[in-house]
Amino acid sequence: MLHRVEGIVIRSMDYGEGNAIITLCTENAGKVGVLVRGAKKVKSRHAALIQLFTVGEFVFFRNNGGLGTLNAGEITKSHHPLRQDLIKAAYASYACELLDRVLHDEETGNFWFRQLTACLNALEEDKEPGIIINVYEMKILQAAGYGPELDACVVCGADKPDDQLRVSARLGGVLCRSCKHQDPPAMEITPRALKLLRVFARLDLTRLGNVDVKAETQAELKKIMRAFMDHQLGLKLKSQSFLDQLDKYNI
Template identity: 65%
Template sequence: MLYRVEGIVIRSMDYGEGNKIITLCTATHGKIGVLARGAKKVKSRHAALTQPFTYGEYTFYRQKEGLGTLNQGEIIESHFSLREDLYSAAYASYACELLDRTLQDEEVGSFWFNQLKACLDGLSAGKDPEIVIHLFEMKILQAAGYGPVIEECLSCGRQDDTHFISPRLGGRLCRSCRHHDPAAMKVAPGTYKLLSLFERMDLRRLGNAEVRDSTKAELKKVMRAFIDMQLGLQLKSRNFLDQLDKYEI
């Protein structure tokens, strides 16, 4: 059967002497694997279509199960700038791997696709990569069914002036309910405000934000704890980001 879909390349791997297998995140067919014959060859008409982060229209043949075979395609947005810069590539790779490991094969939903596209567009546009990625992490948690409860206490529904966040339980605890998780983190008002905004905001609406380094550091700690506690993923791309942070000047 012939398929024509818009998709983003979230994974690309060599296969055999001259071929590549790409994994596409699509709005209409979920996550799909496609074989691009000859794509490793420099003069291949498919070479550019298989580059990581590429957003394009892909036409491929596929049986009911297994890989599709790429017939033709057209690039809509290459996101070349993300591949030529080490830090941008690291953040984009993390976003793609996080989605790839969380999204089940052919789990259909345009939300996943739209948030990834907005994430890559935001990184390409030079928006603060840490803010873009942490908002994307929040959207991934929500799409996977583990979205944190930030606006009110997840135990009693109360809203008070304390900001205790429990990644283990999945959200905010008020002063009276903090005993449910003594390890809950008390976060600064600025961090809580961002978390509350992230809970409600679509990534496509994110503008240019200026956030203090101390707030970003605390936000990173909180979001990483949510990802670890709720998804339990070991991601190579995140380890690489950590190594870059150590050597950043």
């Protein structure tokens, strides 16, 4: 059966001699794998279609699920600037790998497609990459059913003053002073960081504007969101390790 989908290349790997297999996050068909024959050969008309972050219309043949075979394709947006910039490429790769690991084959992909599209566009538009990724991670957690409780104590449900709260990645939300013994390693959180996390939880990434956040608050947000991702999803991502290396050397 012939399929025509709009999709984003979230993974690309060599296959055999001169071929490639791409994984697409599609708007209406979820995540699909497509074999692109001859894509790695010189002067291949499909060479540009297999590049990571590429958005396009893909026409492929597939019988009874499984891997499709590309018939034709047309690029809608190449996102070439993301591949030219080390920092942008690192964050964009993380966004794609994270989605690839979370999204199941054939799972309805409209929400994921819109969020990834917004993420890649924002990175290309020079918005703050750390904030973009934090919002994106929040959307991933929420869609996967692990969105943190940020408006009331996750244990007792009490609504306490913000300066008395801690945040527990293990329990999945904020803790009031009376309940902090439930998770002694719970992190302190500043009112500013908590306010931003609440904004992230309510914000659709497609509506993200330019956000000016102090460096120390960005560092706090990154630490908290990383803890939530590690505890709630427990994924080991190559792209995350690379981002950690960039941080280590202050690149």
